[in-house]
Amino acid sequence: ETGVTQxxxxxxxxxxxxxxxxxxxxxxxxxxxxxxxxxxxxxQFIFQYYxxxxxxxxxxxxxxxxxxxxxxxxxxxxNALELDDSALYLCASSRGQxxxxxxxxxxxxxxxxVL
Amino acid sequence: QKEVEQDxxxxxxxxxxxxxxxxxxxNSAFQYFMWYRQYSRKGPExxxxxxxxxxxxxxxxxxxxDKSSKYISLFIRDSQPSDSATYLCAMSGVDSNYQLIxxxxxxxxxxx
Numbered sequence: 001e002t003g004v005t006q007x008x009x010x011x012x013x014x015x016x017x018x019x020x021x022x023x024x025x026x027x028x029x030x031x032x033x034x035x036x037x038x039x040x041x042x043x044q045f046i047f048q049y050y051x052x053x054x055x056x057x058x059x060x061x062x063x064x065x066x067x068x069x070x071x072x073x074x075x076x077x078x079n080a081l082e083l084d085d086s087a088l089y090l091c092a093s094s095r096g097q098x099x100x101x102x103x104x105x106x107x108x109x110x111x112x113x114v115l
Numbered sequence: 116q117k118e119v120e121q122d123x124x125x126x127x128x129x130x131x132x133x134x135x136x137x138x139x140x141x142n143s144a145f146q147y148f149m150w151y152r153q154y155s156r157k158g159p160e161x162x163x164x165x166x167x168x169x170x171x172x173x174x175x176x177x178x179x180x181d182k183s184s185k186y187i188s189l190f191i192r193d194s195q196p197s198d199s200a201t202y203l204c205a206m207s208g209v210d211s212n213y214q215l216i217x218x219x220x221x222x223x224x225x226x227x
Binding site: 004033040041042043044045048055056057058090092097098099100101103104105106107108109 | 119121123146147156157158159160161164166203205206207208211212213214215216217218219220
């Protein structure tokens with residue numbers, strides 16, 4: 001059983017650019033959520049996708065967008081990058097929508113640096 | 116005030132000591148409580164999961180939830196240097212909009 005894999009592991013962008021981060025879900029999982037973790041902080045919920053639809057969103061602006069594909073893999077897109085977007089971006093997959101009732105399995109994350 | 120408060124540490128203890136990690140929260144609707152461990156440059160991994168109040172034990176780890184005090188704890192017995200990591204509490208409830216609410220994490224250092 002493969003776990004959650006994320007790519008790329010590290011990347012550097014400049015302010016104003018756009019970035020796409022990718023995530024492959026664990027086998028058998030149909031729900032993907034994305035979190036942003038700033039240095040020294042806990043993860044902050046960006047959004048969740050279930051059956052290719054966004055069904056929950058945290059306090060992030062519309063320039064953060066995502067997709068879930070029929071094979072349950074996912075992308076996170078961030079437009080017009082700002083310096084404060086520098087963080088570790090975590091993808092998590094689970095068997096169901098409720099993160100309380102369904103264990104989240106996290107990937108190792110994509111570390112984004114915005115200069 | 117944050118919904119979940121957690122002392123960031125670092126907490127440094129000698130090998131073999133009992134470690135106590137804690138979180139407080141403000142939302143009485145939380146009913147699912149988790150502890151995750153995060154090693155440097157890795158994603159969080161689930162250690163303990165508790166529904167509602169009570170205790171749960173798994174090997175050297177014990178999780179406690181006191182909903183009346185809005186306080187959760189993780190105890191680690193016979194701590195090992197390999198336990199050195201950041202420990203994050205996370206919680207969720209019926210009004211959480213499909214998200215986990217996290218503490219800031221406590222950095223734990225076990226000295227050999």
